[in-house]
Amino acid sequence: MTVVPALTTVGQMRHGDHLLLGYDTDEERETVLAAFLLDGLASGHRGLLLPPADIPAGVALSFLEMHGCRVDEEVAAGRLCVDGHLAGPEGLWDLDEVIRREARRAVGDGFLALRVGTEILRAQAGQGLKTLHDSELLLDPVFASLPVLGICQYDRRVFDEAELAPIAGLHHGRVGADEVWRDDLLSITRTFVPPGLALAGEIDDSNVTAVARALQAERARALARTAHGVRARLDLGGVHFIDVGALRLLVFCALDLSAAGGTLELSGVAPHIRRVMRVAGWDRVPGLRIEPQGEPP
């Protein structure tokens, strides 16, 4: 597992943020981008998508429909826009000019800020990523001086980490999906490869309901994704305490998934937690699979 530097979650973004999103799946890209654009609608911002292809706004933004957004209405009202500028071979050259102009125009149209999402294609990145480097560099003064927030999306299936690291350095950092839950003891985040939840901290009587809620949503997500069988995955690598009440919840979820022919898979279970599960007789519940220690998630 590579060490990932601290992420800004999309919900924490502020004016002037220019962040890089390296995504592994379309689900991850759409999750982050949807939160980014819907936060914009809630904040009186205009959302502008610069996709790598010349496609109609309704199609480019259709993923927002799943989040309850009436895309056609928002586009008609000018609150969401799509611009095919990056679709052309020379789209990167004047990207800073485009964003500067669009930010001013958004303010002129009465919006409080512009939220811009760009998607860089391999083909546009140019020789040795030089053009890309220059254009990202030129973006910085734009974000520093105007009410604009941006996410530059990079498909990690196309750009490897050695290419992304220097590009990330030209941003204010990286952005990731919002946490599902955070309190003083526990954080719950979605994972995309493999799809599931990562829990970190302590789970007890005070936050077991948050876990139940997250698990319920994850169960629905697993049931909708039947290509490889119904599997809900929990990465417990960061969990150092879990009590009997919360373990019972996992057992219930596993039995429930088992009835639907599925499994609940736990990875990264610490030895002392594994011991508690064994003592309680919960290491051999139908539908519950505990990955052996050291097995990659």
Add this chain to the structure above:
Amino acid sequence: MTRTGFVHQALCYGSDQEFLTGTADFLRDGLDAGDVVLAVLSGHHIALLTEELGSKARDVEFADSRDWYDYPSRTLGRYHAYCRRQDKGRRVRVVGEPVWTGRTEFETQEWMRYESLVNVAFAASDHWLLCPYDTRTLTANVLATARRTHPELALGARSSEPSGDYADPADFSAQVTAERRPDPLPAGPDDIRFCRGRSAAVRRALAGYARRHGMSAQRTYDMVAAVHEAVVNAVRYGGGQGVVRLRSDPEHLVCEIRDAGAHASVPRPGFPGHLPPDARAAGGHGLWLVRQLSDLVAEDLDPAGSVLRLYFRRSGAVQPAAGSVNS
């Protein structure tokens, strides 16, 4: 000799020969019947039986009683897990001799309770347990109690008679509990008050206490997990608040969880935490875990205010010199 249903017999013997007469044919019969055959005994008795059984000894699973009979609740958990691992439908036949020597009075009473609980824990099974008692070394009290905790007394390997003194396990356990009832600890500087939503603070304070007193990381996890469950129970059934009192003596760290009582009569479980709950059962897991993770437990469960005292043996019998580093 064929039997059906659960059988639990005490075998009183006064010599190596009587021991062999009572156990060897019992094990041979088990092997001939296709039973899973386990013998948990001292090294001396394992050697005697291995010689007596010859090539058949290979089919008997032997375990050292000093490892197996460490703490009563954990031994019960161990037998339970062992039987669960076997194929369904196969009878498990056990010769098991608990370790009675070198025990404190507290431990001896808990082992007596254990012998009684076995009758409930495996009541629904077909297992057959034979427990040898050495009349030369055991106290009159232990020998007399064997007749109260075993429904039958074995006469040699193949015959038995009912024990006239057999006591109902619920009554027997209640008697031990009454004798075990802990006097509350007085307030001390390490007291941790708790109420709803404060269990994390208890865990922090407890882990700090365990660290300061040289508890190993593994035992600290066990202690934190066990006390947490007791605290959550106290919050839920004991009026929502209470106090954890901590003491250390050369042998144990002692954690006492007291609640103020809910002043509402909650039906008391028959054998609280003594019997393994079904994986899907709604309750009973917390107290089972408390007993599995601690070494000894004394309790006074009362709707008007409960006291649960957990003992965790400190690693190593010998105290390290002051200032030395404890692993």
